[in-house]
Amino acid sequence: MEKRELLQKLAGIQTIESVMDILKVDKRMAIYYIHSLRRDGYVKTRRQSNNRRVYNISLDNKLGGKSYYDIINFYSPIKISTPIIHKIYGREPSLEETLIFAIKTKSLRTILASLALFKKINNWVELYNLAKENHIERQVGALYDLARLVMKVRRMTNKYRNNALPNKEYQFDFLVPELRSKDFNEIENIWRIYLPFNKKDLEEYK
Protein backbone atom coordinates (compact mmCIF):
# COMPACT_ATOMS: atom_id res chain seq x y z
CA MET A 1 0.00 0.00 0.00
CA GLU A 2 1.31 3.46 -0.92
CA LYS A 3 2.34 5.67 2.00
CA ARG A 4 -0.01 8.49 0.98
CA GLU A 5 -2.98 6.13 0.78
CA LEU A 6 -2.09 4.61 4.12
CA LEU A 7 -1.79 8.05 5.71
CA GLN A 8 -5.12 9.15 4.26
CA LYS A 9 -6.90 6.07 5.61
CA LEU A 10 -5.36 6.24 9.08
CA ALA A 11 -5.16 10.01 9.65
CA GLY A 12 -6.48 10.88 13.11
CA ILE A 13 -6.47 9.17 16.50
CA GLN A 14 -6.18 5.39 16.25
CA THR A 15 -5.72 2.31 18.38
CA ILE A 16 -4.33 -0.99 17.13
CA GLU A 17 -7.88 -2.35 16.87
CA SER A 18 -9.13 0.60 14.82
CA VAL A 19 -6.15 0.23 12.46
CA MET A 20 -6.94 -3.49 12.07
CA ASP A 21 -10.56 -2.59 11.40
CA ILE A 22 -9.85 0.18 8.86
CA LEU A 23 -7.24 -1.74 6.89
CA LYS A 24 -8.92 -5.15 7.33
CA VAL A 25 -5.62 -6.74 8.39
CA ASP A 26 -4.46 -8.86 11.32
CA LYS A 27 -2.64 -7.44 14.36
CA ARG A 28 0.83 -8.26 13.00
CA MET A 29 0.23 -6.29 9.78
CA ALA A 30 -1.41 -3.40 11.64
CA ILE A 31 1.71 -3.08 13.82
CA TYR A 32 3.87 -3.19 10.68
CA TYR A 33 1.89 -0.36 9.02
CA ILE A 34 2.03 1.82 12.15
CA HIS A 35 5.74 1.11 12.44
CA SER A 36 6.36 2.17 8.82
CA LEU A 37 4.42 5.42 9.34
CA ARG A 38 6.28 6.08 12.59
CA ARG A 39 9.64 5.57 10.84
CA ASP A 40 8.67 8.43 8.49
CA GLY A 41 7.65 10.67 11.39
CA TYR A 42 3.86 10.60 10.93
CA VAL A 43 3.00 8.95 14.27
CA LYS A 44 2.97 10.25 17.85
CA THR A 45 2.11 7.71 20.54
CA ARG A 46 0.38 8.37 23.85
CA ARG A 47 -0.71 5.94 26.53
CA GLN A 48 -4.15 5.88 28.09
CA SER A 49 -4.66 5.44 31.84
CA ASN A 50 -5.06 1.69 31.29
CA ASN A 51 -1.65 1.66 29.55
CA ARG A 52 -3.12 1.10 26.09
CA ARG A 53 -1.37 2.84 23.21
CA VAL A 54 -3.18 5.55 21.24
CA TYR A 55 -1.66 6.70 17.97
CA ASN A 56 -1.98 10.23 16.65
CA ILE A 57 -1.33 9.85 12.92
CA SER A 58 -0.98 13.02 10.88
CA LEU A 59 1.12 14.77 8.26
CA ASP A 60 1.50 17.61 10.77
CA ASN A 61 3.62 15.36 12.98
CA LYS A 62 6.13 15.01 10.17
CA LEU A 63 6.16 18.71 9.30
CA GLY A 64 6.98 19.67 12.89
CA GLY A 65 7.01 23.37 13.71
CA LYS A 66 4.69 25.01 16.19
CA SER A 67 1.35 26.66 15.55
CA TYR A 68 -0.36 29.42 17.51
CA TYR A 69 -3.25 27.03 18.09
CA ASP A 70 -0.88 24.53 19.78
CA ILE A 71 0.13 27.27 22.22
CA ILE A 72 -3.45 28.36 22.93
CA ASN A 73 -4.51 24.75 23.49
CA PHE A 74 -1.57 24.20 25.82
CA TYR A 75 -2.49 27.08 28.14
CA SER A 76 -6.25 27.25 27.80
CA PRO A 77 -8.92 25.07 29.40
CA ILE A 78 -11.00 25.75 26.28
CA LYS A 79 -9.60 23.60 23.51
CA ILE A 80 -9.99 24.62 19.88
CA SER A 81 -9.51 22.74 16.64
CA THR A 82 -7.18 24.13 14.01
CA PRO A 83 -9.21 25.88 11.31
CA ILE A 84 -6.13 26.94 9.32
CA ILE A 85 -2.58 25.67 9.27
CA HIS A 86 -0.11 28.32 10.38
CA LYS A 87 3.16 26.72 11.44
CA ILE A 88 6.26 28.46 12.67
CA TYR A 89 9.72 26.95 12.34
CA GLY A 90 13.04 27.93 13.84
CA ARG A 91 11.73 29.87 16.80
CA GLU A 92 9.20 29.62 19.59
CA PRO A 93 6.33 32.10 19.14
CA SER A 94 5.82 34.23 22.24
CA LEU A 95 2.57 34.32 24.19
CA GLU A 96 2.18 38.01 23.37
CA GLU A 97 2.43 37.22 19.66
CA THR A 98 -0.06 34.38 20.08
CA LEU A 99 -2.61 36.67 21.73
CA ILE A 100 -2.31 39.18 18.90
CA PHE A 101 -2.77 36.37 16.38
CA ALA A 102 -5.89 35.17 18.21
CA ILE A 103 -7.45 38.65 18.20
CA LYS A 104 -6.66 39.07 14.51
CA THR A 105 -8.53 35.86 13.63
CA LYS A 106 -11.77 37.63 14.76
CA SER A 107 -13.02 34.19 15.72
CA LEU A 108 -15.15 34.09 18.86
CA ARG A 109 -13.90 30.75 20.14
CA THR A 110 -10.24 31.43 19.38
CA ILE A 111 -10.40 34.76 21.24
CA LEU A 112 -12.28 33.14 24.12
CA ALA A 113 -9.68 30.38 24.43
CA SER A 114 -6.82 32.89 24.22
CA LEU A 115 -8.00 34.76 27.34
CA ALA A 116 -6.06 32.15 29.33
CA LEU A 117 -2.82 33.56 27.94
CA PHE A 118 -3.20 36.60 30.24
CA LYS A 119 -2.29 34.31 33.15
CA LYS A 120 1.23 34.05 31.73
CA ILE A 121 1.74 37.23 29.73
CA ASN A 122 4.28 39.49 31.40
CA ASN A 123 6.07 41.27 28.59
CA TRP A 124 3.76 44.27 28.28
CA VAL A 125 6.24 46.24 26.20
CA GLU A 126 6.26 43.55 23.51
CA LEU A 127 2.49 43.21 23.73
CA TYR A 128 1.97 46.95 23.37
CA ASN A 129 4.33 47.18 20.41
CA LEU A 130 2.66 44.27 18.63
CA ALA A 131 -0.81 45.58 19.42
CA LYS A 132 0.10 49.04 18.16
CA GLU A 133 1.54 47.59 14.97
CA ASN A 134 -1.79 45.87 14.36
CA HIS A 135 -3.95 48.74 15.68
CA ILE A 136 -5.60 46.57 18.35
CA GLU A 137 -4.32 48.13 21.60
CA ARG A 138 -7.89 48.74 22.83
CA GLN A 139 -8.99 45.19 22.02
CA VAL A 140 -6.10 43.81 24.10
CA GLY A 141 -6.99 46.16 26.97
CA ALA A 142 -10.66 45.19 26.93
CA LEU A 143 -9.83 41.48 26.87
CA TYR A 144 -7.40 41.95 29.77
CA ASP A 145 -10.08 43.60 31.90
CA LEU A 146 -12.48 40.81 30.97
CA ALA A 147 -9.94 38.09 31.81
CA ARG A 148 -9.33 39.77 35.19
CA LEU A 149 -12.96 39.14 36.11
CA VAL A 150 -12.71 35.37 35.76
CA MET A 151 -9.11 34.41 36.49
CA LYS A 152 -5.96 35.46 38.25
CA VAL A 153 -3.84 37.37 35.76
CA ARG A 154 -0.53 39.19 35.80
CA ARG A 155 -0.91 42.90 36.33
CA MET A 156 -1.03 45.13 33.26
CA THR A 157 1.51 47.95 33.49
CA ASN A 158 0.21 51.47 33.93
CA LYS A 159 2.22 52.48 30.90
CA TYR A 160 0.24 50.08 28.71
CA ARG A 161 -3.08 51.19 30.14
CA ASN A 162 -2.33 54.91 29.86
CA ASN A 163 -1.03 54.60 26.32
CA ALA A 164 -3.85 52.38 25.09
CA LEU A 165 -6.89 53.95 26.77
CA PRO A 166 -9.01 55.75 24.19
CA ASN A 167 -10.44 59.27 24.25
CA LYS A 168 -14.17 59.74 24.50
CA GLU A 169 -14.32 60.72 20.81
CA TYR A 170 -13.14 57.28 19.75
CA GLN A 171 -15.69 55.23 17.82
CA PHE A 172 -16.71 51.86 19.19
CA ASP A 173 -15.09 48.91 17.46
CA PHE A 174 -15.97 45.22 17.32
CA LEU A 175 -13.78 42.31 18.44
CA VAL A 176 -15.85 39.94 16.32
CA PRO A 177 -17.66 41.76 13.50
CA GLU A 178 -21.28 42.64 14.32
CA LEU A 179 -21.24 40.67 17.58
CA ARG A 180 -21.93 42.27 20.95
CA SER A 181 -23.50 41.38 24.29
CA LYS A 182 -25.06 43.27 27.16
CA ASP A 183 -23.04 41.79 29.99
CA PHE A 184 -19.84 43.83 30.16
CA ASN A 185 -20.93 47.39 29.39
CA GLU A 186 -18.49 48.95 31.83
CA ILE A 187 -15.44 47.42 30.16
CA GLU A 188 -16.90 48.22 26.75
CA ASN A 189 -17.28 51.87 27.66
CA ILE A 190 -13.77 52.15 29.08
CA TRP A 191 -12.09 50.68 26.00
CA ARG A 192 -14.80 51.60 23.46
CA ILE A 193 -14.78 48.04 22.21
CA TYR A 194 -17.84 45.78 21.91
CA LEU A 195 -17.18 42.48 23.66
CA PRO A 196 -18.86 39.47 22.02
CA PHE A 197 -19.06 37.32 25.16
CA ASN A 198 -21.87 36.72 27.64
CA LYS A 199 -21.19 35.88 31.28
CA LYS A 200 -22.15 32.30 30.48
CA ASP A 201 -19.40 32.05 27.83
CA LEU A 202 -16.81 32.58 30.55
CA GLU A 203 -18.11 29.84 32.84
CA GLU A 204 -15.50 27.41 31.56
CA TYR A 205 -12.84 29.57 33.21
CA LYS A 206 -14.39 29.32 36.67
Add this chain to the structure above:
Amino acid sequence: MITIDQQQKLLLNVARRLTKKINVYAIGGTAMMFLGFKDATLDIDLVFENKKDRDIFKEAVKSLGYLEMDAIKVYGVKRNTPEMFKLNDERFDLFVVEVIDFIFSDTMRQRAEQIHQFGDNLILKIANSHDIILMKCATDRIKDKDDARKIINSIKINWDVIITEAKKQMELGKERAAFDLGCFLEDLKTKMNIDIPQEVLDKLFLIVEKQAKDKISK
Protein backbone atom coordinates in the same frame (compact mmCIF):
# COMPACT_ATOMS: atom_id res chain seq x y z
CA MET B 1 16.22 15.28 -4.57
CA ILE B 2 15.37 17.19 -1.41
CA THR B 3 13.24 15.74 1.38
CA ILE B 4 10.81 17.58 3.69
CA ASP B 5 13.33 17.78 6.54
CA GLN B 6 16.13 19.00 4.28
CA GLN B 7 13.81 21.52 2.68
CA GLN B 8 12.78 22.91 6.07
CA LYS B 9 16.41 23.28 7.15
CA LEU B 10 17.25 24.97 3.86
CA LEU B 11 14.35 27.41 4.07
CA LEU B 12 15.28 28.23 7.66
CA ASN B 13 18.82 28.96 6.55
CA VAL B 14 17.53 31.22 3.80
CA ALA B 15 15.13 32.93 6.21
CA ARG B 16 18.00 33.77 8.57
CA ARG B 17 19.77 35.55 5.74
CA LEU B 18 16.80 37.62 4.60
CA THR B 19 17.05 41.31 5.34
CA LYS B 20 13.29 41.93 5.29
CA LYS B 21 10.04 40.04 5.88
CA ILE B 22 8.79 38.57 2.61
CA ASN B 23 5.70 36.66 1.52
CA VAL B 24 6.18 33.92 -1.02
CA TYR B 25 3.93 31.25 -2.52
CA ALA B 26 5.04 27.64 -2.91
CA ILE B 27 3.83 25.92 -6.06
CA GLY B 28 4.82 22.61 -7.61
CA GLY B 29 6.81 19.97 -5.74
CA THR B 30 7.38 22.08 -2.63
CA ALA B 31 3.68 22.71 -2.20
CA MET B 32 2.96 19.04 -2.86
CA MET B 33 5.33 18.07 -0.07
CA PHE B 34 3.64 20.38 2.41
CA LEU B 35 0.26 18.97 1.37
CA GLY B 36 1.50 15.39 1.73
CA PHE B 37 1.40 14.33 -1.92
CA LYS B 38 5.16 13.76 -2.15
CA ASP B 39 8.11 12.89 0.06
CA ALA B 40 10.82 14.58 -2.01
CA THR B 41 11.21 17.02 -4.87
CA LEU B 42 13.86 18.06 -7.36
CA ASP B 43 13.26 21.77 -7.24
CA ILE B 44 11.76 24.39 -4.97
CA ASP B 45 9.30 26.44 -7.05
CA LEU B 46 8.41 29.78 -5.51
CA VAL B 47 6.29 32.70 -6.71
CA PHE B 48 7.02 36.19 -5.39
CA GLU B 49 4.65 39.14 -5.25
CA ASN B 50 7.22 41.54 -6.67
CA LYS B 51 10.70 41.69 -8.11
CA LYS B 52 12.15 43.42 -5.05
CA ASP B 53 11.23 40.48 -2.81
CA ARG B 54 12.78 38.06 -5.27
CA ASP B 55 15.99 40.08 -5.31
CA ILE B 56 16.22 39.93 -1.52
CA PHE B 57 15.60 36.17 -1.63
CA LYS B 58 18.17 35.77 -4.42
CA GLU B 59 20.85 37.46 -2.33
CA ALA B 60 20.12 35.11 0.58
CA VAL B 61 20.29 32.06 -1.68
CA LYS B 62 23.53 33.23 -3.28
CA SER B 63 25.09 33.74 0.14
CA LEU B 64 24.46 30.04 0.78
CA GLY B 65 26.58 29.17 -2.23
CA TYR B 66 23.87 28.61 -4.84
CA LEU B 67 24.86 29.42 -8.41
CA GLU B 68 22.66 30.92 -11.09
CA MET B 69 21.78 28.64 -13.99
CA ASP B 70 20.14 29.03 -17.37
CA ALA B 71 16.36 28.45 -17.38
CA ILE B 72 16.39 27.41 -21.05
CA LYS B 73 17.98 24.08 -20.09
CA VAL B 74 14.90 23.13 -18.09
CA TYR B 75 12.02 25.19 -19.46
CA GLY B 76 13.11 25.65 -23.09
CA VAL B 77 12.36 28.92 -24.83
CA LYS B 78 9.28 30.15 -23.01
CA ARG B 79 8.07 33.45 -21.63
CA ASN B 80 8.20 34.24 -17.90
CA THR B 81 10.73 31.56 -17.07
CA PRO B 82 12.08 31.67 -13.51
CA GLU B 83 15.47 32.74 -12.27
CA MET B 84 17.15 29.50 -11.26
CA PHE B 85 19.78 28.76 -8.64
CA LYS B 86 21.45 25.42 -8.11
CA LEU B 87 23.67 23.74 -5.54
CA ASN B 88 24.39 20.02 -5.92
CA ASP B 89 21.00 18.32 -6.39
CA GLU B 90 18.91 21.17 -5.04
CA ARG B 91 17.43 23.89 -7.18
CA PHE B 92 15.38 27.03 -6.63
CA ASP B 93 13.04 28.21 -9.42
CA LEU B 94 12.02 31.77 -8.58
CA PHE B 95 9.05 33.31 -10.43
CA VAL B 96 7.53 36.76 -10.03
CA VAL B 97 3.71 36.71 -10.32
CA GLU B 98 3.74 35.06 -13.75
CA VAL B 99 4.51 31.38 -14.17
CA ILE B 100 5.23 30.78 -17.87
CA ASP B 101 1.80 31.30 -19.49
CA PHE B 102 -0.21 31.65 -16.28
CA ILE B 103 -0.56 34.42 -13.72
CA PHE B 104 -0.55 33.60 -10.02
CA SER B 105 -3.79 35.53 -9.60
CA ASP B 106 -5.46 37.14 -6.58
CA THR B 107 -7.94 34.26 -6.33
CA MET B 108 -5.04 31.80 -6.25
CA ARG B 109 -3.45 33.83 -3.47
CA GLN B 110 -6.70 33.78 -1.49
CA ARG B 111 -6.97 30.02 -1.89
CA ALA B 112 -3.45 29.54 -0.48
CA GLU B 113 -4.57 28.96 3.10
CA GLN B 114 -1.70 27.03 4.65
CA ILE B 115 1.01 29.27 6.07
CA HIS B 116 4.47 28.08 7.08
CA GLN B 117 6.64 30.75 8.67
CA PHE B 118 10.39 30.22 8.76
CA GLY B 119 12.16 32.32 11.38
CA ASP B 120 10.94 35.90 11.45
CA ASN B 121 11.28 36.83 7.81
CA LEU B 122 10.11 34.10 5.45
CA ILE B 123 6.37 33.53 5.20
CA LEU B 124 5.64 30.66 2.86
CA LYS B 125 2.05 30.20 1.69
CA ILE B 126 1.14 26.92 0.07
CA ALA B 127 -0.83 27.00 -3.16
CA ASN B 128 -4.14 25.16 -3.21
CA SER B 129 -4.10 21.71 -4.83
CA HIS B 130 -6.32 22.93 -7.70
CA ASP B 131 -3.90 25.75 -8.44
CA ILE B 132 -0.94 23.37 -8.33
CA ILE B 133 -2.57 21.46 -11.21
CA LEU B 134 -2.88 24.73 -13.15
CA MET B 135 0.74 25.58 -12.46
CA LYS B 136 1.78 22.09 -13.53
CA CYS B 137 -0.02 22.80 -16.79
CA ALA B 138 1.92 26.07 -17.11
CA THR B 139 5.37 24.56 -16.60
CA ASP B 140 4.47 21.31 -18.43
CA ARG B 141 7.76 19.46 -17.97
CA ILE B 142 7.85 15.66 -18.15
CA LYS B 143 7.51 15.15 -14.40
CA ASP B 144 4.69 17.70 -14.14
CA LYS B 145 2.11 15.37 -15.67
CA ASP B 146 3.02 12.69 -13.18
CA ASP B 147 2.64 15.17 -10.31
CA ALA B 148 -0.77 16.27 -11.63
CA ARG B 149 -1.78 12.60 -11.79
CA LYS B 150 -0.82 12.16 -8.13
CA ILE B 151 -3.01 15.08 -7.07
CA ILE B 152 -6.01 14.11 -9.17
CA ASN B 153 -5.86 10.52 -7.94
CA SER B 154 -5.50 11.53 -4.28
CA ILE B 155 -8.22 14.11 -3.67
CA LYS B 156 -11.66 15.00 -4.91
CA ILE B 157 -11.12 17.70 -7.50
CA ASN B 158 -13.65 20.49 -7.84
CA TRP B 159 -13.35 20.94 -11.60
CA ASP B 160 -15.42 24.13 -11.51
CA VAL B 161 -12.59 25.83 -9.58
CA ILE B 162 -10.14 24.90 -12.34
CA ILE B 163 -12.43 25.97 -15.18
CA THR B 164 -13.28 29.26 -13.46
CA GLU B 165 -9.60 29.96 -12.89
CA ALA B 166 -8.86 29.26 -16.58
CA LYS B 167 -11.52 31.84 -17.51
CA LYS B 168 -10.01 34.28 -15.01
CA GLN B 169 -6.58 33.78 -16.58
CA MET B 170 -8.08 34.70 -19.97
CA GLU B 171 -9.57 37.85 -18.47
CA LEU B 172 -6.11 38.70 -17.17
CA GLY B 173 -4.76 38.50 -20.70
CA LYS B 174 -3.51 34.92 -20.82
CA GLU B 175 -5.46 33.98 -23.93
CA ARG B 176 -4.07 30.47 -24.22
CA ALA B 177 -5.05 29.41 -20.69
CA ALA B 178 -8.18 27.39 -21.53
CA PHE B 179 -6.53 25.84 -24.61
CA ASP B 180 -3.33 24.86 -22.76
CA LEU B 181 -5.30 23.48 -19.84
CA GLY B 182 -7.61 21.53 -22.15
CA CYS B 183 -4.65 19.96 -23.97
CA PHE B 184 -2.88 19.19 -20.68
CA LEU B 185 -5.93 17.48 -19.18
CA GLU B 186 -6.68 15.66 -22.44
CA ASP B 187 -3.12 14.28 -22.43
CA LEU B 188 -3.57 13.12 -18.84
CA LYS B 189 -6.83 11.41 -19.77
CA THR B 190 -5.71 9.70 -22.97
CA LYS B 191 -2.04 8.96 -22.32
CA MET B 192 -2.07 8.32 -18.57
CA ASN B 193 -5.58 6.95 -18.19
CA ILE B 194 -6.53 9.46 -15.51
CA ASP B 195 -10.19 9.82 -14.65
CA ILE B 196 -11.00 13.32 -15.88
CA PRO B 197 -14.68 13.87 -16.71
CA GLN B 198 -15.27 14.38 -20.45
CA GLU B 199 -17.63 17.17 -19.46
CA VAL B 200 -14.68 19.17 -18.12
CA LEU B 201 -12.76 18.87 -21.39
CA ASP B 202 -15.90 19.76 -23.35
CA LYS B 203 -16.41 22.88 -21.26
CA LEU B 204 -12.80 23.98 -21.76
CA PHE B 205 -12.84 23.44 -25.52
CA LEU B 206 -16.19 25.23 -25.75
CA ILE B 207 -14.51 28.23 -24.16
CA VAL B 208 -11.70 27.97 -26.73
CA GLU B 209 -14.22 27.68 -29.57
CA LYS B 210 -16.10 30.74 -28.37
CA GLN B 211 -12.83 32.63 -28.02
CA ALA B 212 -11.88 31.74 -31.63
CA LYS B 213 -15.29 32.82 -32.95
CA ASP B 214 -15.07 36.13 -31.10
CA LYS B 215 -11.67 36.75 -32.61
CA ILE B 216 -12.85 35.98 -36.15
CA SER B 217 -15.90 38.26 -35.76
CA LYS B 218 -13.63 41.11 -34.68
